Amino acid sequence: MTEQYYLSSSPHMHSGATTDKVMRDVIYALLPACLTAVWFFGLAALTTLLLCVASCLVAEAACLKLQGRAQSTLADGSAVLTGLLLALNLPAAAPWWLTVLGGAVAIVIGKQVYGGLGYNPFNPALVARVVLLISFPIQMTSWTAPLASASGVDAVTMATPLGEWKTAVMLTSKLPAVQPADYLNYLTGNMAGCLGEVSAVAVLIGAAYLFWRRIITWHIPLTFVVTVAVLTGIFWLVDPTRYPDPLLHVLTGGLLLGAFFMATDMVTSPVSSTGMIIFGFGCGLITVLIRLFGGYPEGVSFAILLMNAATPLIDRYTPPRKFGAVGEVVR
Amino acid sequence: MKIKRFPGGLHPPEHKSTAARAIEPCSLPDELVIPLAQHIGAPAEPCVVIGDTVAKGQVIAQPRGFVSVPIHASSSGVVTAVEPRLHPMGRPLPAIVIKPDGRDAWPDGLEGGMNPLLVDPLTLPPSRLRDMVRNAGVVGLGGATFPTHVKLSPPGGKKINTLILNGVECEPYLTADHRLMLEEPERILAGIDILRRILGVERVCIGIEENKPDAIAVMRDACAQRDIEVIALKVMYPQGAEKQLIFAVTGRQTPSGGLPMDVGVVVQNVGTAAAVADAIIHGRPLVERIATITGPALVEPKNLRIRIGTSLRHLVAECGGLREEVVKVIMGGPMMGHTQLSLDVPAIRGTSGLLLLDKNAVATRSEGPCIRCARCVSVCPARLLPTTISAYARRDMIAEAERFNALDCIECGCCAYTCPARIPLVQSIRQVKGAILAKRRLS
Numbered sequence: 001m002t003e004q005y006y007l008s009s010s011p012h013m014h015s016g017a018t019t020d021k022v023m024r025d026v027i028y029a030l031l032p033a034c035l036t037a038v039w040f041f042g043l044a045a046l047t048t049l050l051l052c053v054a055s056c057l058v059a060e061a062a063c064l065k066l067q068g069r070a071q072s073t074l075a076d077g078s079a080v081l082t083g084l085l086l087a088l089n090l091p092a093a094a095p096w097w098l099t100v101l102g103g104a105v106a107i108v109i110g111k112q113v114y115g116g117l118g119y120n121p122f123n124p125a126l127v128a129r130v131v132l133l134i135s136f137p138i139q140m141t142s143w144t145a146p147l148a149s150a151s152g153v154d155a156v157t158m159a160t161p162l163g164e165w166k167t168a169v170m171l172t173s174k175l176p177a178v179q180p181a182d183y184l185n186y187l188t189g190n191m192a193g194c195l196g197e198v199s200a201v202a203v204l205i206g207a208a209y210l211f212w213r214r215i216i217t218w219h220i221p222l223t224f225v226v227t228v229a230v231l232t233g234i235f236w237l238v239d240p241t242r243y244p245d246p247l248l249h250v251l252t253g254g255l256l257l258g259a260f261f262m263a264t265d266m267v268t269s270p271v272s273s274t275g276m277i278i279f280g281f282g283c284g285l286i287t288v289l290i291r292l293f294g295g296y297p298e299g300v301s302f303a304i305l306l307m308n309a310a311t312p313l314i315d316r317y318t319p320p321r322k323f324g325a326v327g328e329v330v331r
Numbered sequence: 332m333k334i335k336r337f338p339g340g341l342h343p344p345e346h347k348s349t350a351a352r353a354i355e356p357c358s359l360p361d362e363l364v365i366p367l368a369q370h371i372g373a374p375a376e377p378c379v380v381i382g383d384t385v386a387k388g389q390v391i392a393q394p395r396g397f398v399s400v401p402i403h404a405s406s407s408g409v410v411t412a413v414e415p416r417l418h419p420m421g422r423p424l425p426a427i428v429i430k431p432d433g434r435d436a437w438p439d440g441l442e443g444g445m446n447p448l449l450v451d452p453l454t455l456p457p458s459r460l461r462d463m464v465r466n467a468g469v470v471g472l473g474g475a476t477f478p479t480h481v482k483l484s485p486p487g488g489k490k491i492n493t494l495i496l497n498g499v500e501c502e503p504y505l506t507a508d509h510r511l512m513l514e515e516p517e518r519i520l521a522g523i524d525i526l527r528r529i530l531g532v533e534r535v536c537i538g539i540e541e542n543k544p545d546a547i548a549v550m551r552d553a554c555a556q557r558d559i560e561v562i563a564l565k566v567m568y569p570q571g572a573e574k575q576l577i578f579a580v581t582g583r584q585t586p587s588g589g590l591p592m593d594v595g596v597v598v599q600n601v602g603t604a605a606a607v608a609d610a611i612i613h614g615r616p617l618v619e620r621i622a623t624i625t626g627p628a629l630v631e632p633k634n635l636r637i638r639i640g641t642s643l644r645h646l647v648a649e650c651g652g653l654r655e656e657v658v659k660v661i662m663g664g665p666m667m668g669h670t671q672l673s674l675d676v677p678a679i680r681g682t683s684g685l686l687l688l689d690k691n692a693v694a695t696r697s698e699g700p701c702i703r704c705a706r707c708v709s710v711c712p713a714r715l716l717p718t719t720i721s722a723y724a725r726r727d728m729i730a731e732a733e734r735f736n737a738l739d740c741i742e743c744g745c746c747a748y749t750c751p752a753r754i755p756l757v758q759s760i761r762q763v764k765g766a767i768l769a770k771r772r773l774s
Contacts, residue, residue: 011744
């Protein structure tokens with residue numbers, strides 16, 4: 001009788017976690033934001049979302065084929081996720097070619113040139129967003145008013161709250177008036193902005209799911225948001241006529257989407273909890289500097305990308321303290 | 332009060348289906364294959380030859396050096412071979428083969444031991460007790476099989492003030508220690524009294540995971556008249572790892588590369604304590620142990636009292652045989668156990684369990700790239716960067732792996748268990764640890 005058994009080195013059990021499941025969970029967490037985007041911006045949002053995902057998948061498939069790698073990794077969900085994140089970072093009125101180009105840039109330049117999943121130093125969706133923002137500033141900042149189709153008009157352009165503030169301060173050195181009711185709109189997403197930026201509630205529901213599924217920890221998002229709130233709060237307290245209040249800073253623009261979904265990208269953020277806190281603080285600091293003193297009204301994308309670049313350095317200087325260490329640290 | 336635990340770790344499904352099954356005796360097999368290497372340290376030296384008649388408990392191999400213990404016949408019979416046989420470590424190693432005569436007889440008509448002690452063991456000097464422990468071949472029964480007398484001989488200058496009994500049993504599936512605590516607490520306590528006498532310690536604690544409330548209750552009851560703390564610990568693998576247990580119980584961190592005695596602690600498994608009691612009070616050497624024979628491929632999983640040297644095949648038959656095709660045979664638990672080539676391998680002193688997995692319980696999935704999710708980092712109880720060390724290890728960058736503290740890895744397997752990309756993290760770290768140590772020996 002010949003018996004043949006598997007020989008392997010322990011452990012002989014596995015949690016069942018897979019990369020696909022991690023990606024799927026993040027995709028599920030983005031669904032509330034996608035649905036609100038479609039609710040507020042209608043067919044344009046839906047088209048942008050689908051087109052962007054399709055573009056990412058085609059670009060990924062092409063890259064894998066060119067490299068002679070198995071197409072099976074196409075199903076890991078990472079390209080779909082990049083597509084959704086990029087779409088949520090585009091204005092609803094983005095022309096189709098911009099969306100398609102963005103998807104290709106994200107996958108080819110943001111991810112595959114570095115070796116594909118796990119090897120990219122920068123968040124691919126943000127690389128694409130910044131490339132598009134710098135190359136096509138007009139198209140990337142043409143915001144449509146939400147629920148425009150409901151009013152019977154094709155598209156009404158309007159400024160984002162942060163953009164409105166920046167323009168007003170530059171022209172008149174005075175803040176535009178903000179009504180209390182506006183905050184409710186910021187919360188639900190009834191304002192101008194990128195597809196995924198507009199609804200704080202939708203982003204937070206998705207974030208809650210990510211926490212529940214233990215895909216993300218509090219370290220990066222909380223530090224990021226608190227840093228922005230505290231720093232902008234200080235300026236607001238000093239001169240409330242010139243600087244918007246921290247609530248506006250937190251609820252508008254890309255802060256929440258960035259903090260919970262982009263800065264927490266595993267591949268491009270530090271691995272230790274100390275590193276994550278430094279990373280979150282850096283993101284918050286740079287965001288505030290750009291928002292208050294930079295040329296752009298919004299700085300979340302740039303902040304995260306700059307901190308992505310700092311991630312290897314942060315990892316190097318924040319190794320966990322090994323159990324039983326007596327004054328030793330790895331360098 | 333906050334439940335005591337250690338940093339890192341995780342909670343795999345427990346699968347402890349045998350927890351309610353009382354310990355059963357195991358029938359005498361046709362052949363006992365007793366390896367000479369059953370403990371950490373030098374293998375024993377045979378002192379019998381083919382054709383010798385041996386009694387149960389008779390010494391059949393003598394220790395070589397201090398870190399070594401004698402080996403005893405686990406039943407009476409005739410020595411039929413002294414030759415290499417397939418060992419649980421995966422290759423043939425010298426063993427003494429005994430054909431039992433069926434009488435299972437101790438020498439000179441004695442019952443249940445070699446020479447029952449006629450005085451109160453606690454009146455004997457510690458050195459005498461320590462020698463008796465050694466002569467009985469007692470080793471750590473948690474699985475590491477480190478000779479117990481060595482742990483009980485702290486070098487001068489090392490003051491031991493705490494004895495911790497390990498009743499954690501954090502490996503999934505295994506319930507042998509659990510049943511021992513439920514059914515034979517008096518054996519454990521008799522052992523504790525002797526260990527306390529040998530070490531001269533003030534504080535004695537028994538650490539048990541919270542998932543065994545019945546064992547905690549029984550031990551608390553049994554300890555009512557004694558100065559022994561029974562401490563409920565959070566259910567968290569690897570709570571039973573020595574340094575993690577010490578931290579949870581005392582808050583002391585054993586220094587990297589150091590031993591528990593460096594923080595004034597000695598840890599003994601509850602099964603080892605029971606074996607110490609048998610050795611001293613009944614003069615009964617370590618010829619049997621309790622093991623959990625379990626797994627989805629088995630008809631009737633059980634907790635068995637097994638003779639050392641019984642083949643795994645006999646143990647499987649004792650549990651009603653197989654119901655599914657076995658694809659993986661594991662000696663020990665699923666997190667740190669060793670896979671076996673064949674069922675024709677003997678159970679040895681370190682065999683805490685036998686786990687038979689069918690194809691549904693064996694994960695085969697190809698590996699993907701690391702997505703730096705850091706789950707391995709957050710679960711690592713040694714607080715290392717498993718993915719970083721593993722990446723170096725797999726590129727043969729031994730010096731870098733060493734710099735990232737590969738040698739501090741306790742090989743618990745939490746990293747590989749939790750990795751979504753299915754990277755063999757602990758496996759590659761284990762290999763690089765070997766390479767680092769080999770390099771050190773050369774230089």
